[in-house]
Amino acid sequence: MNFNETAVVRSPEAVFATNKLIRNTYTLLSMTLIFSAVMALVSMTIQVGPMAHLLSSVGAIALLWLVLPRTANSASGIGVVFAITGLLGFGLGPMLNHYMALSNGPQLIATAAGGTGVIFLALSGYALTTRKDFSFMGGFLMTGMIVVIVAMIANMFLAIPALSLAMSAAIVMIMSGFILYDTSRMVNDPHANYLMMTVSLFLSILNLFVSLLHLLGALSNND
Amino acid sequence: MGGFSWLNIGWALLLGAMLVMVWPRARTMMKEGRKGSAAEWKAALIPLLLVIGFVVLLILSV
Secondary structure, eight states: OOOEEEEEEEEHHHHHHHHHHHHHHHHHHHHHHHHHHHHHHHHHHHHOHHHHHHHHHHHHHHHHIIIIIHHHHSHHHHHHHHHHHHHHHHTTTHHHHHHHHTTTTHHHHHHHHHHHHHHHHHHHHHHHHHOOOGGGGGHHHHHHHHHHHEEEEEEEEOOOOOHHHHHHHHHHHHHHHHHHHHHHHHHHHOOOOOHHHHHHHHHHHHHHHHHHHHHHHHSOOOO | OOOOOOHOOOOOOHHHHHHHHHHHHHHHHHSSSSOHHHHHHHHHHHHHHHHHHHHHHHHHHH
16 A cells, blocks of 8 residues: 555544535535526526626626635625626526527537536545545646636637637636645545635536537537 | 627637736746656656546446
8 A cells, every 4th residue: 555645644623624625615506506597597587698707707706716715714705706706607608609690509508407416426526535645736737727728818819629629628627627636635635625615616516517518519429 | 700790809809818917926836836756747648648547448438
């Protein structure tokens, strides 16, 4: 056995704290995913335009960067988490309506949602059962994310379909890496905050779903 | 969808702001982050390769 890698002696208090963090994170994550799906349905029903997607994303990112760090250790942080995830879910409406208008749209959305669920559960299960520390991936994942953001800004104006697909494929890989990274943080970082972990995992799931849907929509056999 | 529409300019500004906000944390993580061993990278890359295989299967299924 490699003692450096796996055999870490943990006190019962530390194990209890870790289990509580995992339970709280997954409970809140489940609730925010349901809330976000309801908000997406609302925005699909009232048929908001693409500008609503941009504005709700601006609102969610403002809350994420400016409000959540200040409220993450208080009860009001839970409301901020629901506001962020609700806005992000609401912003999905125009994109989902676009796919629903395709002949195989409902199948694409269901496949992307199911695929996202399978990837998330498999990677989380892997990180939780092996209890490996994936903190070494942080720099690599952040570099990948910055490269993707720069490419996205460039492609806003270049509009190269192949580059758009390559970015979606890269985002699927980066978000999968972030799921491993964040889940291992829950197990190995005693200072991890469950509100921050919830939002981080939610963002990984959301980006994974959107990118998977984009890939499936572009590469499926039907038009 | 490309070009200089107000929507694209808005998205570009938002992504630019994200870049500015993420950069300091990314720089710290890149400079001071723990370096993984070959075995650790292997343990991370195997599930990620399985994800690629799964996504290819999903694409073929639709």
